[in-house]
Amino acid sequence: MMMGPDMNPVHGLARRGFLTSAASGTGLLALAHQMAGATPVANPLSPKPSHAAPKAKACICIYLEGGPSQIDLFDPKPKLNELHGQKLPDSLTRNVRFAFIQKEGARVLGSPRTFARHGGCGMELSDLLPYLSRHADDIALVRSMHTEAFNHHPGQLLMNTGAPVFGRPSMGSWLNYGLGSPSRDLPGYVVLSSGRGTSGGTSNWGSGFLPSTYQGVLFRNQGDPVLNLSNPPGVDADIQEATIRALSSLGAGQYKHLGDPEIASRVESYELAFRMQASAPELIDLSREDKRTIERYGLDRKEPAIKASRGGGPGQFRSFATNCLLARRLVERGVRFVNLFHASWDHHSNLDNELTHNCLMADQPVAALLDDLKARGMLDSTLVLWLSEFGRTPLGENRGGSSNVTGRDHHPFAFSIWMAGGGIKGGQVLGKTDEIGWSILEDPVHVNDLHATILHLFGMDHLRLTYRFQGRDFRLTDVGGKVVNKLLA
C-alpha cells in the first residue's frame, strides 16, 4: 500500500481512464460526486457489459510454476527412448540458448512414463495423471504452445501479463478492469498459492499501470486464508462502520483535492475489507462442505515422504487441495478470476521422483474441481486453465557438464497446456510437435494467442480492451494475438 500522489501527467491520464471506465456508483466516488455535485460515477469493480455475449463468466487459472515436463505428462515421444543417450544433430541446437544445458555433452533423455488413450476422443495422457485422464473429453489439450522466454520470471510475466517485462497488468486485472466483478463482498481477483512461492512473486498478479483496485488479492496458504477479520476488542460493527464511513469521506476529500486514482483504490479497499468481514468467514469455513466433497478433493490425503528439494516442504497436498476447493467456492460467490499457483515444477534433476510427487498432489484435486464444477452446472461458464511458463527439453540436463543426468532443462519452443469449460471445445488435442518434441509442426499457439482466446471466451475483443498509458493504448496481447478458433465450442 505504498503510494504517493506525485502529480505527473501520467496520473492525469490514469485518472481520466479510471473515471471514464466507471459507470454507476457507490463508495468513495459516490461521495466524491456528492461533494462536487457531479453526475454519479462508479465502483470500479461494478459489472460492465462485454463486447460480445460471453461464454465464460469466471476463470480458475491453475498455474504450475517452473515448467512441468510436457514430454512426461501430455505429449508422448516414444522416439526419445530409442534415441536415449544420443546427441541431437547440431542443426537443432546451433542457435539455441539453454538455461543450463551444456551443448557439447548434451544427450537425449528418454521417459519412463507410459501413455494410454482416454475418453471418446482418445487423448493420450501419462500414467501420472489417472484422475485427469477421466476428463479427456472435457479438456482441450494444446501441445503446440510456444513462448520467447526461457527463464522463469520473464516467462511467468509473459504468461500472466502478456509481456516479459515488469509493470503490465495480469490477465485477472485486465478481466476485472474490462468486466468488473459480480461479487460485491469479495475481491474480483483472488490468488491462492501453495508450495514454496513462485519466483515471479506478486508481479504475476499485479495490476501494472491499471489502478491497484484490479490487483490480485493473495490469500494465505496456511491457517486461516484471511486474517484480521475480527475487530479489535471494544470495537463493534457500528464503530467499524462509522470508521469506514469517516475514512471514505476523508478519502473523498483528498481525492477531490489531488485526483490520484490510488486514493480511490485505497478507499475502495477499506470498503471491501468491511464487507469481507461479513462475507469471508463464511467463504473460508469448509465445515459445511459435504464429507464426500472433502474426500474427493483429497484434503486429508496422506502425503508421501519425499526428499523434494523444489517442493516447499510437507503440507502441500492439503494446501493445494484446499485451494482447489476454495477456487470453486470463490467462483460460486461471483469472483471473476481465481489464480491458483503452485511451485515448483522446475525439474532440472530428480525429475521422475519429483514429478510423480507433484502429480500425486495435483491430479486428484484438479480433477475433483472439474467434477465439482460440472456437477454444479458451473463448468459451462467457468474457464479452467492449466498453465506454466514453458515446458522441458527432450535433452537431459547436464548442468556443469555433470554426467548424472536426472532432469530436463527449460524448453520454450513447444510445450503443453490445457483448457476446459467456459466455451472451450473439450475432447480435442490441438497442435502437433515433431517426433522428439523439439519443434511445433502444426497449429502453433503463442502466449498472446492464448490470451486473445481467453478474452474472446469472456466476450472481450483483445484489440478493443485497451488502456491508455504513456501515450499509447496497451493491450493484454500487446501487439500480437490471434483468437484460436479451433479451441472454441
Added chain:
Amino acid sequence: MLMTFDAPDANVCVMRRERSTTPLQALTLLNDPVFFECAVSLGGILKAESGSDASRLRQGMLRSAGRPPSPDEEATLSGFLTTARAKFAGKDDAEGRAWTVVARLLLNLESVPVRE
C-alpha cells in the same frame, strides 16, 4: 503481514517490489493487534492532552499525517468523535475508548501510512 504488504519470498530476489492496494492490507491496518496497540497508545496521548476537542484532533492529525486537518476534515473527525462518545457513553473509560477509535481512524488515513 510481510506477505500482505508484498514482501518477496525470502528465498528469491526481486528487482522491484510491486505496489498494491488490497482489502487484506486494510484489514491488517484496522484490526491487527500491533496496529491496534498503536491506536490505543495514540488515543491515550490525545485523551491526556489539554485543550478543546478541536485542538486535540488537530494534535492527532499533526502527529499522524504531519499536517493540520482541513476544515472539512476537522468536521468529519469531530463528527466521528461525537458518534464514538455516544457509543461508549456509560461504559468503562468511555473517553479513553472514544479517543482510541479516533486514533485508529487517524492512523488509517490515506495521508498517513507507509509512503515511498
